[in-house]
Amino acid sequence: MVKITSQDLGTQPIGQLLIKQAVPASIGILVMSLNILVDTIFVGNWIGSTAIAAINVVLPVSFFIAALGMAIGVGGSSIISRALGASNYEKALKVFGNQITLTLLFTVSFAIFGLIYANELIPAFGGKGDIFEPARTYYTIVLYGVPVLALCMMGNTVIRAEGKPKFAMYAMMFPSVGNLLLDILFIQIFDWGMAGAAWATTGSYVLCFLFILWFFKSKHSELKISLPHFGLNLPIVKEIGGLGFVTLSRQAIVSVTYLLMNNILFDLGGETSVTAYAIVGRMLMFALFPVYGITQGFLPIAGYNYGAQKYERVRKTITTAIKFAALLATLVFISLMVFPEFITRLFTQDTAVIEETPSAMRWVFLATPIIAVQLIGAAYFQAVGKAIPALLLTLTRQGFFFIPLIFILPKFYGELGVWMAFPISDLLSTIVTAYFLNREVKLNLRPASID
Template sequence: MSTSDEFGNKPINLLLRKQAIPASIGILVLSVYGIVDTIFVGNFVGSLGIAAITVVLPITFLISSIGMGIGIGGASIISRALGAKTPEKAGKTLGNQLSLTLFLGVTFCILGYVFIEPLLSAFGAKGDILKPTVDYFSIILLGIPVLAYTMMSNSIIRAVGYPRVAMYVMIVPAVVNIILDPLFIITFDMGIKGAAWATTLSYLGSASYVAVFFIQGKTGIKLKASDFIPNWKITGEIFSIGSVTFARQGVVSLLYLVLNNSLYKYGGESSIAVYGIINRMMMVVNVPALGITQGSMPIVGYNYGAKAWRRVKLTMKNSMLSGTIISSCIFALIMIFTPQIIRIFSSDPELIKETVPALRITFLATPLIALQLISSAYYQAIGKSIPALLLTLTKQGFFLIPLLLILPNFIGLKGLWIAFPIADVSAALVCMAYLFYDNKRILINRA
């Protein structure tokens, strides 16, 4: 029995723990790296450094989402192919993924350099923020192709039943970055450029680890030279499912474009720094929900391919319940210890004073995050791109961006913060209503 065959035989709760715990640890370590990076920049470069990282982050993830989308799209196909006992399709899919990621990663990296200043300016790099942002982004761009390759590979590694390896793929860059940050920023006095080099080298370290895993042949998927030649049917399916991820990251980047410019308009440069801290905390707070979401996808995909409808339904139920309970506990801790958490990032009393109420408001609907994420991921896992796309865009696209454009006109800066919990609640209601309807219509009838 291959490693992936466990998805169809072992108890669901055991599989979820086996998949979700390593995924959560990996995301947590990666989030901690982001926090440590912000702490070093905030304390040794200043608030402009935090603002620069905040501006660059959505652009970086927009470009690297190429690999993420190709990875999730291909992983869905591979999971279902393994469940249906068609390994040849799994091999062709993996080969196409590798070719697509390399080509598109390099292409968008080049475009990033060509349009660097207009791009950064559009995302809020104005005034004193522009120069450190250009310094940071021009170095980060070098690592974008390998970051895309790593993100693509991570989804495949989970799909073939190696959650611990996928965890290490995320831990490696975090550890490398945490080691290099103080060396480059403090010892070598490289400032924001030091933070950028530390991050870029960390991407390279992670990509090297992934390459060793693939070379060792542990995926159980046999690759032939012909697998790397684009197969338009498979490529179309990869992009159809992966387009959900592209769209999500595209909308997130549009969100940052709207948000950063609104923050600058209503609160100035300090407000962008405030959101930089909030955004880093969101990464940590969302870790359990993201880990459970990523852990559930290969289980759902495999059992859907094997037509094991009861196991699909049980995986969804247990994922949502555990994600909501854990997120609720973290929400309580965040509300109680808000000032103490913010002081980790900065000793600036004005920045702390401004961040405390903003952070509490934006995190009000945290317990509902798991419901949103798992609902949209479910449809990606089973290969249904349209509902996956619509549910994915619900929060940022249908609710948050319009609210960010409307509310500040009436209540100023506070309207930007209030938009977040309103969007979270609205999106959770829509996602659960659709999933309940679809579950009743399809899964129960098949059981």
């Protein structure tokens, strides 16, 4: 029988455990976000501001395909955490094997489709005018590596489900550093322009995959799968799909949002507004890294203890995670309210972009202090295997509120209305999530003895 050290998730103090899980996750997300941030700074200063907009246009397609891996990873890892909590080790192994098979099947198929219809997809996602050619160059090369990225995102969530957050952190750190070094080599030294930026990104995916492959082959992993585990099992596929669909829907909505925002902002303000959105989008990925780290650390703890029927520990995990995340989100909010122009100048010296971006950034991050409830609340339902409420809460912010608002508000406030949609949708979705989370805790997580 495989030795399972993940039992620590059900025994150690919640605060201490959350820090142990969240800090490596946060560092990993920080490094990955810094990679994206610095990559954008390099591109903006070495190639031009239009190149920033071009990369932003490509993100929805590549992000959605890679998100298939994340969805399969998060959905399966929720099952793995609960299976380990219930000492059902064979199920955990079977789930992992099915995750690998599903990730390869879906992502390779979508990548081929994306390459065939590149000329149609790029303009549809906002790659118009001067943006089209650099976007097409970047898109074609990056899509070659997206299935590899999907395997990395899937594997990373499984590493966390095993209770090995440090290795999950390393999996994000090594390729991030590699990408920056490759950026310098390909863009600055070899002068490959957009192609150099794309090959650096694709190369970083391969580095990440090699590390994750090493982890699962090494003694550090508890999930030693064999060939029979790769065969698809219908009940397991349905369970992975039901929970993974939540993550996939979230990422699909993100892709749709990019598509709509790029087109709406291009019509309202041209390339300048699309570039401003690209910079703000990078800050959304980077600045909130500690909050996302808390959310990532929360998932395996909640899932394991729910599977072990330690409901008081689940309750405590929810409240502790929200407190930590809210504090960190407030610090992020203060920083971005004070230094938006300085941040913008790191990306570009384009006067028009510098004039527009700081105001947009303040609007976008206006409701940041309250998003902890929204993120942890939706993550809880996913962690405990309740797919439908997790899906609905995941779609609440962008699907139910944000997308309608970016069509309605610009009719009254022009481009300002687009930026106003961010804090309004955050506020409304937080209220909805808080209501359902509070009801769930009262009904299904009644106090029991604390272990």
